[in-house]
Amino acid sequence: MVSTALLTDHYELTMLQATLADGTAGRRSVFEVFGRRLNGGRRFGVVAGTGRVLDALADFRFDPAEIDFLRSARIVDDTTCDWLADYRFTGDIWGYPEGELWFPGSPILRVDSTFGEGVILETLILSILNHDSAIASAAARMTLAAGDRPCIEMGTRRTHEEAAVASARAAYICGFAATSNLEAGRRYAIPTAGTAAHAFTLVHDTERDAFTSQVASLGSDTTLLVDTYDTAQGVATAIEVGGAALGGVRLDSGDLGDVARTTRAQLDAAGNADTKITVTSDLDEYAIAALAAAPVDGYGVGTSLVTGSGSPTSGFVYKLVAREAGDGTMLGVAKKSKDKASVGGRKTALRRLNSKGVAEAEVIGIDITPRDDGDDRELMVPLVEQGKRVHDATLHDARARLQASLGELPAAARRLSKGDPAIPTIFEEG
Amino acid sequence: MVSTALLTDHYELTMLQATLADGTAGRRSVFEVFGRRLNGGRRFGVVAGTGRVLDALADFRFDPAEIDFLRSARIVDDTTCDWLADYRFTGDIWGYPEGELWFPGSPILRVDSTFGEGVILETLILSILNHDSAIASAAARMTLAAGDRPCIEMGTRRTHEEAAVASARAAYICGFAATSNLEAGRRYAIPTAGTAAHAFTLVHDTERDAFTSQVASLGSDTTLLVDTYDTAQGVATAIEVGGAALGGVRLDSGDLGDVARTTRAQLDAAGNADTKITVTSDLDEYAIAALAAAPVDGYGVGTSLVTGSGSPTSGFVYKLVAREAGDGTMLGVAKKSKDKASVGGRKTALRRLNSKGVAEAEVIGIDITPRDDGDDRELMVPLVEQGKRVHDATLHDARARLQASLGELPAAARRLSKGDPAIPTIFEEG
Incomplete structure (x- = not known):
């Protein structure tokens, strides 16, 4: 397969160059994909593209053709080119399986790796998830209506x-x-x-x-x-x-x-x-x-x-939420930019279900696994472990996942009219 | 390069099968790409993607891998598979160069070939032009504003x-x-x-x-x-x-x-x-x-x-506008579907400019070359002749084309507010 490594933004590689030079490229880091809001007043979003992310990750390598371009266009220095030529992702990725629903703040994908290994995946992961989930979120409303x-x-x-x-x-x-x-x-x-x-x-x-x-x-x-x-x-x-x-x-x-x-x-x-x-x-x-x-x-x-259907992209972002501190411990980090502040810390998520199996909340634990009150369902599954793909859900699995997850939602979630998310998002801290 | 031939709709190939069987696949035909309206009340559209269409056409071939799929999935019969295995486009394509402006009805691309050779290009040509022109039409307003x-x-x-x-x-x-x-x-x-x-x-x-x-x-x-x-x-x-x-x-x-x-x-x-x-x-x-x-x-x-910017596709369609009749003459054809009627006949276009070089109309000749009143500019250029690519405009050519074409428009065309097309479209018949 053709390499997917250049389907990325210039700054991912220049950030890598600077962090390789100062040593922070090696800091253990946690990146998280999430959306701040549901587009168009929709009641739920649908995760799609996870399988394509894993396919693209397998082809994310800097072969001589890619390195030649980076050198000749002087995108990054020789040290960085050498590092990229040897690049293989060796971290862990967990996330929502395809067909799962998402709500504001859901940690749809979580990348645990060094800063350098994780930062250069940002653009490609977002391209795939933002596109595919936008289409899926519209498509699910169509099949519900049909x-x-x-x-x-x-x-x-x-x-x-x-x-x-x-x-x-x-x-x-x-x-x-x-x-x-x-x-x-x-x-x-x-x-x-x-x-x-x-x-x-x-x-x-x-x-x-x-x-x-x-x-x-x-x-x-x-x-x-x-x-x-x-x-x-x-x-x-x-x-x-x-x-x-x-x-x-x-x-x-x-x-x-x-x-x-x-x-x-x-x-x-x-x-x-x-x-x-x-x-x-x-x-x-x-x-x-x-x-x-x-x-x-x-x-x-x-x-x-x-x-x-009016929302051609999902608005997902890929944020550094935790990283290794100077003393080796992990530290939650978040930007404080006006209107765009993010929530630091390593997230885990479950869907809170009542005793009748009806969804009541998206519960997101910050640096903890959220408390399961008995009927809840864990949402994140391992996708990559130490660089090795461990998730091979089929499209039929994803179809079944969506039907099961939709079946858990309260009836109001099926409304096409604009409104609030079908369930609230609750953050829990340790 | 990887073949682009399956980036198309199922029905293009089943229509080919039926017309190969009844002989109409060999009828000389004229297909035309045009848009019925400008999206979002914009004053002009920008043509982009023509060069990518020509690149994709060069890779539009049914290699053994494509034929194997068509046979095993029983998309079309053996006769059609054999025809496709030998397929090379041998017709002519004229169109607007990239960077040119378009208005409702502009014949952005015109394919002269047999029905069979031309019909199977529909989907891929539309995908490229609809996408790239939608982005360009938004981008041009941004650079004007900047x-x-x-x-x-x-x-x-x-x-x-x-x-x-x-x-x-x-x-x-x-x-x-x-x-x-x-x-x-x-x-x-x-x-x-x-x-x-x-x-x-x-x-x-x-x-x-x-x-x-x-x-x-x-x-x-x-x-x-x-x-x-x-x-x-x-x-x-x-x-x-x-x-x-x-x-x-x-x-x-x-x-x-x-x-x-x-x-x-x-x-x-x-x-x-x-x-x-x-x-x-x-x-x-x-x-x-x-x-x-x-x-x-x-x-x-x-x-x-x-x-x-609110209009993620261009709404271009690819319509059969003329075809060989039983007696060998060419016949303009058009569907009469409610609200979607099209204008039959082989089109040629020029931009009418006044003596000061200001654009006044998009003049489209139906089965004739429209009358040039002295200062007009022909809009269509040859892209492919007898299957051979004859157009290699660079992106710099396209940038220059857009600036020149924008320079011809009346000042009101630069308004960002919703309104009518900057110039009217006039059809002339022989």
């Missing part, structure tokens, strides 16, 4: 080509049934799906020719796009061409609720009770919820998903 | 790790002076820059130790981050440690205008008239404009830039 109806991820064309692959992955964690993205199919074994574009109809002499060709080539269980010219006529032609076995039709324009009702009636009258209706066209969680009473069988979601 | 003061791109941590590299590139096209992203430095030779993080101060026993270390390692022309504890004290310490030759200080919290004024006075009183002030902290074009009267020497811009 209920039992499948959502298909179709947003590739509206985001960066590699962000699209990561978006498909994050959406799948959140219960999406499939993606249109073939690379996500190859890389992560996510089911892929697709219908047809308007161009397919337009390249044929008639809509009937297009439908006939699609059914002949892909089988009658295919989904025909019926709104290129006149939707009612398109549905009629689809029924004639596909027969009772026609898999589905896709509606991509107009008032989707109205058109779905008309189309359902038209299909049923023709004996196509099993032909499904998929809707697409700028859907977000609110539009999905608004279609709950319409006869829709599935949702194709694009732009809104891959742009985080 | 005037002569340099902007530095620092958003890597708030977007997907590869989108970050593309964002740095798009920002550079729009006049940003540098990026924090090292991979953008390596891949595109964009200048990189950086200061230090709060963690650097916190890992040291005192702020003075941190500043002393940074100046010793990086020289006194470095920029010190002064707001970890108390900013006034931080500035005082920075002056003592760095002396009159201190390069700069960075302010990352509080009311930046107020803090900049106080800090400037403090620096000047100490004889540090040449020490520059860089501000960071959730800056966008509006915050940059609001700081115009403050004694700020440079802006570091992060989250807002890489998320398109």
